[in-house]
Amino acid sequence: MDRTPEANRIAATKSSSISSSPAVQESPFSNFLSNLSPLNTATTASYTQTLLGTNLPTPPVVFTSPHINLQRETSFLERDDIVEAGSEVYKECNTNIVQIQNPSFEEVQLCSPSGCVDEYLADPVEVDSTWSADLRSQRTNEVPRLLHSGFAPGEESNTEVCDIMFGSPENEAVLLSDQAEKNLPLSSLEMSQAAINQRDGKKTEELSRFIFEKVKESDVNACLVSRAQNCGENAAKVNLHRAGCQYDEKNASSQSREDSNECKQRVQKGFVKEGGQNERGIRRHLQFEAAKAYKFTILGNSESPNSLTHDATNSRSPSILTNLKSLASSHFDNRASSSLQDVSCDTLQFPSSPYESFTSAQIGVNSTTSAPIHSVIGLHLNRISRSTSLSSDIFSSKKSIGYLSMPEQMLEHGSNNIATNSSSILTSAVSGKIYVHVASGQQESQAVTEANSFTFHSTDTMKPPCHSMLVDQETAPCEVGMSASQETDEVEELNQLSPKRKRRRDAYMSEGCKRCNCRRSKCLKLYCECFAAGVYCVDSCACVNCYNKPEFEDTVLDIRQQIEARNPLAFTPKVVDNAIDSSPNFTEEQDLTTPSSARHKRGCNCKKSKCLKRYCECFQAKVGCSSACRCEGCKNTFGVTPEPVYNRAKKWEAHPAEKLDNVKGAIACIKAPAFSSASSSNSAKIPQAQLPSSQLQPSGAHYDIPYDDTPEILEETSNPTKVVRASSPNQKRVSPPQSRSRLRERSPTGLRSGRKFILQAMPSFPPLTPHRNSKEGTNEIENDDK
DNA sequence: GAGTTTGAAACT
DNA sequence: CAGTTTCAAACTC
Numbered sequence: 119m120d121r122t123p124e125a126n127r128i129a130a131t132k133s134s135s136i137s138s139s140p141a142v143q144e145s146p147f148s149n150f151l152s153n154l155s156p157l158n159t160a161t162t163a164s165y166t167q168t169l170l171g172t173n174l175p176t177p178p179v180v181f182t183s184p185h186i187n188l189q190r191e192t193s194f195l196e197r198d199d200i201v202e203a204g205s206e207v208y209k210e211c212n213t214n215i216v217q218i219q220n221p222s223f224e225e226v227q228l229c230s231p232s233g234c235v236d237e238y239l240a241d242p243v244e245v246d247s248t249w250s251a252d253l254r255s256q257r258t259n260e261v262p263r264l265l266h267s268g269f270a271p272g273e274e275s276n277t278e279v280c281d282i283m284f285g286s287p288e289n290e291a292v293l294l295s296d297q298a299e300k301n302l303p304l305s306s307l308e309m310s311q312a313a314i315n316q317r318d319g320k321k322t323e324e325l326s327r328f329i330f331e332k333v334k335e336s337d338v339n340a341c342l343v344s345r346a347q348n349c350g351e352n353a354a355k356v357n358l359h360r361a362g363c364q365y366d367e368k369n370a371s372s373q374s375r376e377d378s379n380e381c382k383q384r385v386q387k388g389f390v391k392e393g394g395q396n397e398r399g400i401r402r403h404l405q406f407e408a409a410k411a412y413k414f415t416i417l418g419n420s421e422s423p424n425s426l427t428h429d430a431t432n433s434r435s436p437s438i439l440t441n442l443k444s445l446a447s448s449h450f451d452n453r454a455s456s457s458l459q460d461v462s463c464d465t466l467q468f469p470s471s472p473y474e475s476f477t478s479a480q481i482g483v484n485s486t487t488s489a490p491i492h493s494v495i496g497l498h499l500n501r502i503s504r505s506t507s508l509s510s511d512i513f514s515s516k517k518s519i520g521y522l523s524m525p526e527q528m529l530e531h532g533s534n535n536i537a538t539n540s541s542s543i544l545t546s547a548v549s550g551k552i553y554v555h556v557a558s559g560q561q562e563s564q565a566v567t568e569a570n571s572f573t574f575h576s577t578d579t580m581k582p583p584c585h586s587m588l589v590d591q592e593t594a595p596c597e598v599g600m601s602a603s604q605e606t607d608e609v610e611e612l613n614q615l616s617p618k619r620k621r622r623r624d625a626y627m628s629e630g631c632k633r634c635n636c637r638r639s640k641c642l643k644l645y646c647e648c649f650a651a652g653v654y655c656v657d658s659c660a661c662v663n664c665y666n667k668p669e670f671e672d673t674v675l676d677i678r679q680q681i682e683a684r685n686p687l688a689f690t691p692k693v694v695d696n697a698i699d700s701s702p703n704f705t706e707e708q709d710l711t712t713p714s715s716a717r718h719k720r721g722c723n724c725k726k727s728k729c730l731k732r733y734c735e736c737f738q739a740k741v742g743c744s745s746a747c748r749c750e751g752c753k754n755t756f757g758v759t760p761e762p763v764y765n766r767a768k769k770w771e772a773h774p775a776e777k778l779d780n781v782k783g784a785i786a787c788i789k790a791p792a793f794s795s796a797s798s799s800n801s802a803k804i805p806q807a808q809l810p811s812s813q814l815q816p817s818g819a820h821y822d823i824p825y826d827d828t829p830e831i832l833e834e835t836s837n838p839t840k841v842v843r844a845s846s847p848n849q850k851r852v853s854p855p856q857s858r859s860r861l862r863e864r865s866p867t868g869l870r871s872g873r874k875f876i877l878q879a880m881p882s883f884p885p886l887t888p889h890r891n892s893k894e895g896t897n898e899i900e901n902d903d904k
Numbered sequence: 905g906a907g908t909t910t911g912a913a914a915c916t
Numbered sequence: 917c918a919g920t921t922t923c924a925a926a927c928t929c
Contacts (some may be wrong), residue, residue, distance in 0.1 A: 638923065644913055645923045664925055684914090723911065733910045 407587075633659045641666035641678045644688060649674070652689050687719070693739040694719050721746030729754035 298385055634655060636646045641664040644650045648659060648666055654674070655666040665673050681688045693716050718736040727733040729743055729752045736743045742757010743749055 634924080636924065638915095643923075645925090650913095681913095688913090725911075727910065727926095731910080733912095735912080749918080878927090 634661050635659070636661040636664065637660075640664060644676065644681065649678075650689065652678075690719065692719050692735055693717065693741055716741040717744040718746065722749050723747070724749040724752070728752060 140643075632647045632651055632653065634641060634646045634648045636643075636659075639645045641647075641649050641655050641659075641661050646655070646661070646666060648655045648661075654668055655661055655664045665677075667674075678689065716739065718739060718741055722729060722734045722736045724734045724747075727737075729747075729749050731735050732738040734743075734749070734754065736747060736754055737756065740756055743752050743754040743756065
C-alpha cells in the first residue's frame with residue numbers, strides 16, 4: 119500500500135497503541151472473551167445450512183473457530199432466535215437485543231450489493247439440530263486445521279488485527295478447546311430462556327452473554343473476511359462462503375453463478391466501490407461509519423479509540439469488524455453499565471412506527487447512561503437509535519422485512535408510506551441500519567438521514583442513498599426525500615445550466631454520488647465534500663493525494679474524530695428540515711418535503727453573493743436563510759433573513775418573541791421529562807412537539823441556536839436561566855460548545871426525554887433537534903457555553 | 905481550461 | 917475569539 123509521509127506519520131502515531139493488544143485484552147470486549155461460553159454450534163450449523171442450502175453434503179468449513187463461525191448464525195439469531203426469544207424481553211430491555219442486529223447487516227454490506235446475502239437472508243429455514251450437532255463435534259475437532267485452511271501465508275495485516283482481537287489461530291484453537299471443555303452450551307433455546315429470565319427480571323447474564331458472544335463471533339467473521347480480502351483466492355473462497363457468497367457455488371439456488379462470482383469479486387475487492395453507483399455510495403458510507411462506530415464505541419469513550427486501533431497499514435481490516443466491535447462494546451456496555459430495570463417497560467412498547475423505534479433508541483441510551491457518553495453524541499445516539507430501530511422492526515415483524523437488508527429492497531419498499539405502513543417503517547429502520555451503520559458524522563448522518571428522510575418524507579419514494587446527489591445538495595450528498603417537485607426543479611435547473619455545469623451535473627447524476635477535486639486537503643478536511651459528507655472518495659473523484667479511502671480507514675476515522683472533537687456538528691447535515699419538529703401544530707401529515715420546510719443548520723455568512731448563488735449554502739440547499747444566518751444583503755429567494763418569515767415553515771421562522779417562547783417551552787419540556795424520567799419512565803414519552811410554544815418571554819431578539827445539539831439542551835436544562843439569551847438576528851456564528859462532554863456527563867438523565875426528542879436526537883444529522891423551535895433553544899445553550 | 909470569486913474551514 | 921489563511925467549489929471569461 120502506498121503511503122505518503124503523512125499517512126506514515128498518522129499511522130506511526132497509532133501504531134504504539136495498536137500494538138497494544140493489552141488494550142484489547144483489558145477492554146470489556148476482551149473480558150468477555152475470557153468468559154466465553156460455548157458457541158451455539160447447533161444454531162450456527164442450522165443457519166449456516168440455511169445459508170448454504172439444505173442439501174449441503176457437509177457442514178461449511180467456514181466455521182474455523184468458535185468465534186468465527188457465526189456470521190450467518192448471528193444474522194438469523196438476530197432475526198429469528200433472538201427476536202423470538204427476546205420478543206418479550208425486548209419490551210423490557212430492547213437495548214440489549216437491539217444492537218446485536220448490526221453484525222448481520224454489516225455482513226450484508228460485505229457481500230452484498232448483488233444481493234447474494236440477501237438471498238440468503240430472505241429465506242431462513244428451520245434449524246437442523248442433528249446436522250448442527252454433528253457440526254459442533256466436527257468443528258471442535260477441525261478447528262486447528264480449519265483455522266489455517268482459509269488463509270494464505272503471509273497475510274499479515276489483517277491477521278494481525280485478528281490476532282489482536284482474538285489471538286492467533288493457534289490460540290483460537292486452544293480457546294475453542296477450552297470452551298468445548300466448559301461445555302456450557304447456550305443454545306437458542308437457552309437464549310430464549312435467558313430472554314424469558316430477562317423479561318422476568320431474574321437474570322440478565324445469560325442473554326447478555328449470548329448477545330455479546332454473537333457480536334464477538336461476528337467480529338471474527340469480519341476479520342476473516344478481511345483476511346480473505348488480503349489473502350487471495352483461497353482465503354477469499356472461505357470468506358465468501360462465510361459472507362454467504364459461496365452459497366451459489368455449492369448449491370443450486372435461485373442465484374446464478376455469475377452473481378456468485380460477482381459477489382466473490384466484490385468480496386475480494388473489499389466490498390467497496392463495487393456494484394452500482396448508488397450501491398457504491400452506500401457502501402462507502404457504510405464502511406466509513408461502521409469503522410467509526412467501532413472506534414467510538416468499542417473503547418467506551420471517544421478519547422481512546424487509538425488504544426485499540428491497529429496501524430493504518432492494517433487498515434484494511436474491514437470497517438465491519440470495527441462496527442461489530444462497536445456493537446459488541448455497546449452491548450457490553452449496556453449489559454455492564456445499565457440496569458435493564460432502569461428502563462420502564464411502559465416506555466418500551468413495541469414500536470409501531472419509526473417514532474416508536476426512536477423512542478426505543480432513546481430508552482436504549484438511557485439504559486447506558488452509566489457508560490461513558492461519547493463526545494460524538496450524534497454518532498452514539500444514531501448508532502443506538504438505528505440499532506434500536508432496526509430491532510424494532512425485527513421485533514415487529516420477524517417475518518419478511520427483517521431480511522430486507524438490501525438497498526434494492528429498500529427501494530422496493532420505499533414507496534410505502536412509513537407513517538402508516540408498518541412494512542415501510544421496517545424498511546426505514548433497516549435502511550437506516552444498512553446505509554448508516556454509522557452515526558454521527560454524516561456518514562452516519564447520511565445513513566441515518568437516509569432512514570430519516572424516508573421516515574419523515576414518508577410519502578416519498580425511498581431512494582438509493584446517493585440518489586439525492588442529483589439534488590446537488592451539499593449538505594446531503596446522499597440524502598433522500600426529495601419530493602417530486604424538487605426533482606422537477608432540479609431538472610429545470612439542469613436545463614438552465616451552462617454546458618460546463620451540465621457536464622458536472624451530469625457527472626453527478628451518472629455517478630450518483632459526490633465527487634471532489636481536492637488537491638491539498640488530502641480529502642481529510644471538511645473542504646472535501648466527500649469527506650464532509652462522510653463518504654469515501656471514489657475513483658471518479660479528481661482529488662489528489664487522497665486519503666479518504668477505505669484503505670486509510672484509520673486515518674480517516676482519526677481525522678474525523680479530531681474534527682468532531684473541535685466541532686461535534688462538523689459532520690452533521692448542514693440543512694435540516696424544520697418540518698421535523700414538534701411544534702404544537704405539527705402533524706405527520708404535513709408536508710415534509712418542501713424546501714421551505716428546511717433551513718441551513720448554522721446559517722450562511724454570505725457577504726457578496728447575496729445568497730443568490732451557490733456560494734451560499736442556504737441557496738445551494740434551496741432553503742431560505744434564517745435567523746441563524748449572518749448574511750449581508752440577503753436576497754435568498756427561498757427565504758429572507760432577518761425578518762421572520764411567516765411562510766409555511768413559520769413554525770420555525772416564527773416571530774422573535776415566539777421563538778423565545780418556543781425556546782423556553784422546549785427547555786421546560788425537555789427538562790420536565792428529563793428529570794421526571796428518573797422516577798417515571800413514562801415521562802419520557804412526553805413529546806416535545808407538544809410543548810407549548812407559548813410559555814415564553816417575548817423579546818424582540820432572534821435566537822441563533824444551532825439546531826442539532828439536542829443532547830446539550832437536555833444537559834443544559836438544569837440551568838434554564840443560561841439557556842435563553844437574546845441575540846441579534848445576524849449575530850456572528852457561534853462555534854459549537856467546547857464543553858459538550860462535560861455537559862453530557864453531567865446529565866445522564868438528559869437523554870431520557872421523550873420520544874420526540876429521541877427521534878431528532880438520534881440522527882446525528884438534521885433531526886437532532888428536539889423540535890424545530892428547540893433549535894433556537896439549543897443555540898442559545900451553545901452561545902451560553904461560549 | 906484557466907483564472908477569479910466566494911465563503912466555509914482551518915489556523916493563528 | 918477575532919483576524920487571517922487555506923481551501924475547494926462556484927463562477928466567469
